[in-house]
Amino acid sequence: MTRIQGSPQGGSVRRDSTGRYEITSTAGEVVRAFVPAPLPPDPPVLLEGPLQALHDRALLACGRLDGVSALLPDPELFLYAYVRREALLSSQIEGTQSSLSDLLLFELEEAPGVPFDDVVEVSSYVAGLEHGLARLSEGFPLSSRLLREIHGRLLARGRGADRLPGEFRRSQNWIGGTRPGNARFVPPPPAQVEACMGQLEQFIHGGQHGEHSLPVLVHAALAHVQFETIHPFLDGNGRLGRLLIVLMLIDAGVLQQPLLYLSLFFKEHRSRYYELLDGVRQQGDWEAWIDFFLEGVESTASAAVATAQRLLALFRADEERLVGLGRSGPSVRQGYAALRQRPLTSTKQLKELSGLSFPTAGKVLETLVELGIAREITGGRRNRLFAYDAYLAILGEGAEPL
Incomplete structure (x- = not known):
């Protein structure tokens, strides 16, 4: 096994094959579409040394977040606003220009004049998340079917309503560029999407039942990249891919409440995020991606703990004014x-x-x-x-x- 310079722990495994290219044509143009190999990676990811230590810190930070949310006078109160903050951040990555106040005003039906399309998009994200959590609480498996249901709510209203809500794409899409030929990345052809998503679903369930012997956070990190690589929908892939992370952590019992979201971390490190996704696809550098992902989990969970503690302090101070x-x-x-x-x-x-x-x-x-x-x-x-x-x-x- 050779090493790639510049990744965590002094390098990571070079994997000769992380997928294959399929040559197709779209609108008369020859397209090299990437079809990812099924997970888990081969050779397996290396979780050792500094990367193992980072994983342990990230998991501990998740535990602290779960604990501090229970200290709030009403956890649902914090959850209400925090979920909306995440919806806002995740939608902003896709280009919306709403604020938290815009969303809260939109939800007050008596408040007119809020920018409609952007806020509808954010509000639909909240609806999608809430649907996913409700289905998991009923015992419904985290599956392709559930992801399609959530996607249907994500795109039910606003700009994405004509982009096949709840259905896998039936045409070729691409990321970056004005056409497939100058795109930064071309996901699998539409005929391969169903099979790729079936393999991803098997991986998600395999991790739950111990078939892959992967820690939960690593499991979520790998699944997120695979979902973004498949890009199974015409629109909303980024938002749903970020939702998948928290749904996996809730489903695995790492979190009791959906309070860990990486959208702000991804927003602040956007160029690095895309660079690392490309590194996985081109060189199989999963370790560099996992390092970045775990850093995001640790910093995001710690920031959420600090936010909850600041809110507790605010509530105490304001309650004293009522004496x-x-x-x-x-x-x-x-x-x-x-x-x-x-x-x-x-x-x-x-x-x-x-x-x-x-x-x-x-x-x-x-x-x-x-x-x-x-x-x-x-x-x-x-x-x-x-x-x-x-x-x-x-x-x-x-x-x-x-």
Whole structure:
């Protein structure tokens, strides 16, 4: 076995064959489409030395994230906003220009004027993730069928609605370039997609049952690259490929809640990400990719822990401002709990979430504004909207439009 210079541990195994090229034609142009070999790689990946140590740190960081989420007063509260942050980041990688506030406003049906196409795309990502998690909780296997179902929700509305939602592609696609001949990468021909996805499904299930003897994080790292290489859909492959990672970790029991997302890490290291995918396809350098992936898991999980801890500190500090309010105290605390559930809200929504009457909900929001916890953002006297700015600022870090 020879070594490739510049990858972790001083090198990685050179694999003579990571796939094959199939010559086809598209629109009269000869195309060299890449068909990946089934996983796991041959020879096997080398998880040793510094790479093994990085894996152990990444797994420990996942455990800390799982633990800290249980400390939040309401884990579902954190989950609601964090999932939307991920939806935003993953969609931004594909070119959308929405903000977290745009998405939350869109979900408030009484808030008009939000950029429609971009926000619909982000909202559809949330719907796809929630569908996938619900199906897994019912015991449905993580399979090609489930990925097609999730894809159907990802592209159900907005710009992707005419791109065969929920169906594998029936035409050739390519990545980069204006045509296959000058593309950076050409995935398998459409006739090979079903078979490639079947092999990937077998690998995903084989890892679950110990057939491949791969750690869960490595298993997810390999599956992500294979999915992106197959590129089985006409659109939405990037978003679904990133969703696949968290679904695999949830399915394997590494995480109890979907709180680990690599979209921000991939967004910040976009060039390196694509370079490493090409390194796998061209030289079989899986170890360099796994090193990058595990670094992303460790840093992302640690950042999510820090975010949860900052939110806990914010909630404690703001709850202290509610002490000594007298007779209005219980109502204000109810209203504040509702504001934590929906950090961008209206009087009507706060009323529904808190169980307060409409007039009381209005007074509570005014009190929260006076205390510096909430801010009225419309400037009108009717149909007013309120933002929990400090909460949104913490969740929005790194999620600003590109």
